[in-house]
Amino acid sequence: MKATFRWYGESDPVPLRYIRQIPGVTGIVTALYDVAVGDAWPRPRLEQLAAAVDDEGMHVAVIESIPVHEDIKLGRATRDRLIERYCESVRAMGELGIPVLCYNFMPIFDWTRTDLAMPLPDGSTALAYDDRQLAKIDLSRGTGDLPGWAAAYDARSLNALLGAYENVNAERLWEHLAYFLERVVPVASSANVKMAIHPDDPPWPIFGLPRIITDAAALDRLTRLVDDPANGVTFCTGSLGADPANDLPAMIRALGGRGRIHFMHCRNVLRTGDRQFNESPHPSCFGSVNMLEVMRALRDIGFAGPMRPDHGRMIWGERGRPGYGLYDRALGAMYLQGLWEGVGE
Numbered sequence: 001m002k003a004t005f006r007w008y009g010e011s012d013p014v015p016l017r018y019i020r021q022i023p024g025v026t027g028i029v030t031a032l033y034d035v036a037v038g039d040a041w042p043r044p045r046l047e048q049l050a051a052a053v054d055d056e057g058m059h060v061a062v063i064e065s066i067p068v069h070e071d072i073k074l075g076r077a078t079r080d081r082l083i084e085r086y087c088e089s090v091r092a093m094g095e096l097g098i099p100v101l102c103y104n105f106m107p108i109f110d111w112t113r114t115d116l117a118m119p120l121p122d123g124s125t126a127l128a129y130d131d132r133q134l135a136k137i138d139l140s141r142g143t144g145d146l147p148g149w150a151a152a153y154d155a156r157s158l159n160a161l162l163g164a165y166e167n168v169n170a171e172r173l174w175e176h177l178a179y180f181l182e183r184v185v186p187v188a189s190s191a192n193v194k195m196a197i198h199p200d201d202p203p204w205p206i207f208g209l210p211r212i213i214t215d216a217a218a219l220d221r222l223t224r225l226v227d228d229p230a231n232g233v234t235f236c237t238g239s240l241g242a243d244p245a246n247d248l249p250a251m252i253r254a255l256g257g258r259g260r261i262h263f264m265h266c267r268n269v270l271r272t273g274d275r276q277f278n279e280s281p282h283p284s285c286f287g288s289v290n291m292l293e294v295m296r297a298l299r300d301i302g303f304a305g306p307m308r309p310d311h312g313r314m315i316w317g318e319r320g321r322p323g324y325g326l327y328d329r330a331l332g333a334m335y336l337q338g339l340w341e342g343v344g345e
């Protein structure tokens with residue numbers, strides 16, 4: 001595996017020169033954050049981004065992510081033009097030698113939590129989710145009450161979008177995903193870019209919206225929509241690990257055996273009830289994910305791709321983007337490398 005770390009660009013309070021000081025981290029996971037969803041990424045901008053990372057002695061290992069426009073997920077007539085622009089961005093990645101693209105196919109909401117700073121007994125804070133809390137959030141006033149999404153949608157645009165999804169059930173969403181991949185994967189394949197879908201987080205429907213990338217059967221189905229090595233997965237232990245029915249090592253062996261794991265997100269979650277969890281320190285003993293068994297499975301499939309510690313808690317008084325402080329993610333990066341060395345890679 002190759003140790004990587006997410007960086008939110010020049011506006012990230014964690015600068016590249018700090019990330020460089022985490023032992024072993026050579027790859028950066030990043031994106032262009034100011035291109036409108038649906039627009040093609042200008043190659044010069046991507047080139048500039050890659051150069052900024054190279055200047056700090058690292059390289060862009062993964063683009064996370066190029067967002068998929070809602071019209072594509074909804075199957076609207078505008079999707080063909082939007083998909084063509086998406087392909088343009090993928091081609092630009094390939095020309096710059098950036099090998100992996102992490103994306104997701106979640107309707108309206110990406111990752112969702114009900115608390116961005118839940119206090120843990122040691123005085124740190126972590127992201128947390130509770131389905132019963134989510135049920136109390138009233139979306140008729142927009143996303144103002146949804147942690148992390150406050151500024152995303154006003155009442156009018158959110159209600160229009162929610163209304164549009166009333167005609168899109170899980171099977172329809174699968175059809176729209178297939179339509180997207182049938183057009184993008186061949187382009188990615190010839191550009192030497194690997195598509196790596198991120199599982200839905202949390203891995204169950206929310207607000208009545210379908211969520212389909214949730215378990216072993218779904219990941220298998222995904223890879224067969226377009227049966228090409230360029231059509232693979234970001235295996236996120238935190239997202240998938242929120243559902244106790246997911247046997248993560250078995251899923252890694254099945255998917256990895258077919259060469260479809262292109263990127264690893266390794267973080268731990270502590271399941272505290274039915275559809276209730278909080279993010280925890282990375283080591284196995286603090287959460288519900290056995291990270292050692294995850295690493296053993298990755299060793300067995302000969303995983304050689306990028307891995308990042310995904311989220312971290314807020315510790316040592318750090319302030320910043322929820323889940324994306326420097327300190328706890330750096331601890332996670334070191335723990336993961338220690339496990340990796342220990343399992344004999």
Ligand SMILES: [Mn+2]
Pocket residue numbers: 198236238239265310
């Ligand atoms: Mn993740």
